[in-house]
Amino acid sequence: MCGIVGLLAKSETVRDTLGQLATPMFTCMAARGPDSGGLAVFRDPVDSPQLRFSVFATSRAYDWSVLPEALDREYGSGDGNGHTTFIQPNGNHAIVTACLERQVFRSWLHRFDPALYLISAGRSMDVYKDAGQPADIAQRYRFTDMSGSHCVGHTRMATESAVTPAHSHPFTAGEDFCLVHNGSLSNPYMLRRKLEREGLTFDTDNDTEAACRYIEWRLQQGEELRVALHHAFRELDGFYTFLMATPQHMTLVRDAFACKPAVVAETDQYVAVSSEFRSLAHLPGIEEAHIFEPAPEEIYSWQA
Amino acid sequence: MASVKDAVVLDLATQSLRDANAYLHEHAHELSGKTVRILNPAGLHSIAAGANVDTRIEIEGHAGYYAAGMNRQAEITIHGNAGCGLAENMMSGIVRVKGNASTCAGATAHGGVLVIEGDASSRCGISLKGTEIVVGGSVGHMTGFMAQAGRIVVCGDASHGLGDSLYEAILYVRGAVQGLGADAEEQEMTPEDFADLERLLELAGFSHEPTEFKRIGSARQLYHWNPDAAQDY
Numbered sequence: 001m002c003g004i005v006g007l008l009a010k011s012e013t014v015r016d017t018l019g020q021l022a023t024p025m026f027t028c029m030a031a032r033g034p035d036s037g038g039l040a041v042f043r044d045p046v047d048s049p050q051l052r053f054s055v056f057a058t059s060r061a062y063d064w065s066v067l068p069e070a071l072d073r074e075y076g077s078g079d080g081n082g083h084t085t086f087i088q089p090n091g092n093h094a095i096v097t098a099c100l101e102r103q104v105f106r107s108w109l110h111r112f113d114p115a116l117y118l119i120s121a122g123r124s125m126d127v128y129k130d131a132g133q134p135a136d137i138a139q140r141y142r143f144t145d146m147s148g149s150h151c152v153g154h155t156r157m158a159t160e161s162a163v164t165p166a167h168s169h170p171f172t173a174g175e176d177f178c179l180v181h182n183g184s185l186s187n188p189y190m191l192r193r194k195l196e197r198e199g200l201t202f203d204t205d206n207d208t209e210a211a212c213r214y215i216e217w218r219l220q221q222g223e224e225l226r227v228a229l230h231h232a233f234r235e236l237d238g239f240y241t242f243l244m245a246t247p248q249h250m251t252l253v254r255d256a257f258a259c260k261p262a263v264v265a266e267t268d269q270y271v272a273v274s275s276e277f278r279s280l281a282h283l284p285g286i287e288e289a290h291i292f293e294p295a296p297e298e299i300y301s302w303q304a
Numbered sequence: 305m306a307s308v309k310d311a312v313v314l315d316l317a318t319q320s321l322r323d324a325n326a327y328l329h330e331h332a333h334e335l336s337g338k339t340v341r342i343l344n345p346a347g348l349h350s351i352a353a354g355a356n357v358d359t360r361i362e363i364e365g366h367a368g369y370y371a372a373g374m375n376r377q378a379e380i381t382i383h384g385n386a387g388c389g390l391a392e393n394m395m396s397g398i399v400r401v402k403g404n405a406s407t408c409a410g411a412t413a414h415g416g417v418l419v420i421e422g423d424a425s426s427r428c429g430i431s432l433k434g435t436e437i438v439v440g441g442s443v444g445h446m447t448g449f450m451a452q453a454g455r456i457v458v459c460g461d462a463s464h465g466l467g468d469s470l471y472e473a474i475l476y477v478r479g480a481v482q483g484l485g486a487d488a489e490e491q492e493m494t495p496e497d498f499a500d501l502e503r504l505l506e507l508a509g510f511s512h513e514p515t516e517f518k519r520i521g522s523a524r525q526l527y528h529w530n531p532d533a534a535q536d537y
Contacts, residue, residue: 258426258444261388261406277387278347278368291366291385293406293425296445 001157002169002182003029004262006243006273008150008250008302014270019146021283023138025272026153028279030134032182033155036168037137038129040178042247042304043148045123049099050083051175054120054127055109056165057092062115064089067096070112075100091140095126102175117166117203122176124247129154129168149304152245154180161206171209173216176247181208182260182275185238211236215244229253229299241294243273251301258296265289271302310338311362316351317344325353332357345371347387352380355397369406372399375416391418394435407444410437413454419508426463429456432473438508446485448475448520457504459512467520471527475520476501478512487526491519 005025009015018041026039046052057064068085078084079099088095098105102121109116120127128141134155138144154169161167170178185191188210192202200213214235218228225246233256241260244251252273254262265272267285274280277291294300312335314324324342328335332355339360345351349368352361356376363371366384375394382390385403389411396416401409404422411427413435420428420437426444429437432451442460449465451473461479468485474497475488484490493514501514 258407263406276347276368277366277385278349281346281366291403293404296426 001032003032003155003275003279004153004180004182004241004243004273005029005275005279006150006152006180006245006250006252006271008271008304009148009269010267010271011269015149016147018148018151019142019144021270022146022151022153023143024282025274025279026143026155027135027138029153029155029275032275033157034133035158035163036129036131036156036165037134037154038127038168038170038180039138039141039143039146039151039153040120040125040127040170040172040180040245041146041148041151042124042176042245043126045247046097047083048123049079050097051100051102051105051121051123052126053096053098053102053105053109053118054125055094055096056117056119056130057094058115058117058165060092062089062092062094064094067094067112071096071098071100071108074108075104090128090142092130093128093141119166120170120172120178121174122172122247125172125176125178125245127170127172127178129170130165131163131168149247150245150250152178152180152243152250154182160184161204164204166204167206169208171206171212173213174220177212177216177219177244179208179212179215179242179244181211182241182262183239183255185211185236185240187235187237191235207238211240211242225249225251225301226299233297241275245304248304249301250304251299252294253299254294254296256296262294263291264294264300265291312338312340313343314340315343316346316348321348321351325350325355328352328355328357328361332359335359345382345384349387352378355380366403375399385422386420390420391435394418404441410435410456413437417504417507421508423460429454429473432456436504438504438510440508440510442479445482448473448488449485451475455500455504457501457508457517459510467522469526470520470522472522476517477520478517481518481520484520487523488520489523491521493517493519 007022085098169180172178185207188207191210345365347368353373355378358377361380363382368387370389372380373392379398382401386405388406390405390409391399394413400419405420405424407425410418412431418437421440423441428447430449432454434454436455438457445463446465448467452471458477464483465485467488498514
C-alpha cells in the first residue's frame with residue numbers, strides 16, 4: 001500500500017488555503033503509508049534565470065546560514081540584475097533560490113557538504129519529504145501554511161527499497177516535474193539500464209524513481225505528456241497509480257489492471273485526487289462534487 | 305444512541321465506527337424490524353460490516369471499503385457511493401447502493417441480493433458464490449471472474465474480460481460487451497432466464513425488458529486440465 005493525494009485549485013480561495021485543505025488529505029492517508037511522506041507544491045514561478053532548489057539535510061538542526069555566502073563566494077551573488085541568492089530554511093529542509101543551472105548547483109552542493117541532498121529543482125516547484133510519520137512530517141514542514149496552484153503528496157509503505165528520506169516520494173526529475181506512485185514495478189532495472197545508456201543518473205534504487213525519470217526523459221525528447229504516457233503504458237511492467245505534476249498540469253493514470261485505487265472529486269473550486277474517498281470527505285462542497293473512479297490506462301490531466 | 309421516531313440513529317461524526325458496528329452486533333435482538341440510520345459515513349471503511357440483524361440500515365452518504373460486508377438478513381441502503389469490496393461475502397439480505405461501487409463489489413458473496421444503481425468498477429462479483437447482483441449502469445473489466453454460482457445482471461455495458469474462467473454463475477448484459485474472458489460464451493436465453501431477469505429487474509426497480517439482455521455462461525472448457533492443450537495455457 002501507499003497513499004497518494006493531489007489538490008488543484010480552480011479559485012483564489014483554494015490557492016490561498018491549499019495547504020489547509022490538502023494537509024488533512026495527506027495525514028488521513030498515513031493509514032496507507034506510515035513510514036514516510038512528502039509533498040510537492042507549485043507556486044508562482046521565480047524569474048528566469050533563477051531556480052528554486054529544495055535541499056534536504058540529514059541533520060535536523062542543520063546550520064544553513066553559511067550556505068548562501070559560500071555559494072556567492074564561488075559564483076558571485078545573483079545575475080547583476082537584482083536577482084540574488086537567498087535561502088528559506090525550515091529545519092532540515094531549505095529552499096535555495098539562485099541564478100545557477102541545476103547541474104552546477106547540484107555538483108556545488110555535493111562539494112560544499114556531502115550531507116546535503118538536492119530533492120527538487122525548478123522555477124515553480126518545492127518538494128518536502130522525509131522518513132517518519134506523515135503527521136509529523138506535515139507539522140515539521142508546516143504543510144498547512146502552504147499556498148499555491150496545486151500540490152501532490154504521498155504516504156509510503158515501503159515494499160521494495162529502503163525507508164530513507166531519499167526513497168520517499170514525490171520523486172522529481174529534471175526541473176518542475178514530480179511523480180508519486182502507489183504500486184510496484186517489476187521492471188525498474190530494465191528501465192534504469194536503458195536510461196543509464198542515455199546518460200541519466202539515479203539517486204536511489206527505488207522503482208518509482210525509474211518511472212519518474214523515464215517519463216521526464218521522454219518529455220525531454222520533445223514528446224507531449226500523452227505520448228510519453230502511452231509509451232509508459234507499454235514499457236512499464238507492474239502495478240501503478242501515478243499522479244504527476246508540472247507547473248501547468250496535474251495528471252493521473254492507472255495501469256491496465258487498476259488494482260491500485262484512486263478517486264477523483266471535482267467541483268468548480270478544485271480537483272482533488274486521493275487513494276481513498278475518506279481523505280476527501282472534509283473538503284468544502286464535497287457533497288456536490290462530481291466523484292468518479294479513473295479508468296485503467298486512461299489519461300486524466302487537469303490544467304493548473 | 306438517539307432514537308428518532310422508530311429509527312435508531314448512529315452518527316459517525318460523534319461516535320466511533322467501532323462502537324456503531326458493535327451496537328449493531330450486540331443489539332441485534334432489539335433492532336429486529338426497526339430502521340437504523342448511520343449518519344456522516346465520510347467514506348469510512350467497514351460500515352455495517354458483519355451485521356446479522358433483521359433490520360433496515362440506511363447509510364446516509366458515501367461509504368468506504370467493505371461496506372455491508374458479510375451481511376446477513378439486513379436490508380442495507382447506501383445513499384452515496386461505495387468503495388472497494390462492497391458487500392463482500394454477503395450471506396443474505398439486500399444491499400443497495402444509490403451511487404457507484406468501486407472494485408470487487410459482491411466478491412465471494414453467497415446469498416441475498418446486491419443492487420448497484422450506478423456503475424460498478426472492475427471485478428464485480430469476482431468468485432461469486434450465489435448472490436444475485438443487479439447493476440443499473442456499466443461494469444469494469446474482469447466482472448464475474450471465476451464466479452461459481454449466482455447471477456450478475458448488467459443494465460449497461462461490460463468492459464473486457466467479462467466472465468473470465470466462469471464456473472456456473474450466469475451473467476446477463478443489456479449493453480455492449482467489450483470482450484469476453486477465457487471460457488465465457490454467449491448462450492441462448494431460456495424461459496428460466498427470462499423469469500429470473502424479470503424478477504431481478506423488478507426487485508431492483510429497473511424497467512428494462514428481459515428480452516433486451518444477452519446471457520453469458522461458461523463454455524466449461526477450463527473445468528479439467530487438458531494435457532494435450534498445454535501449449536494453449
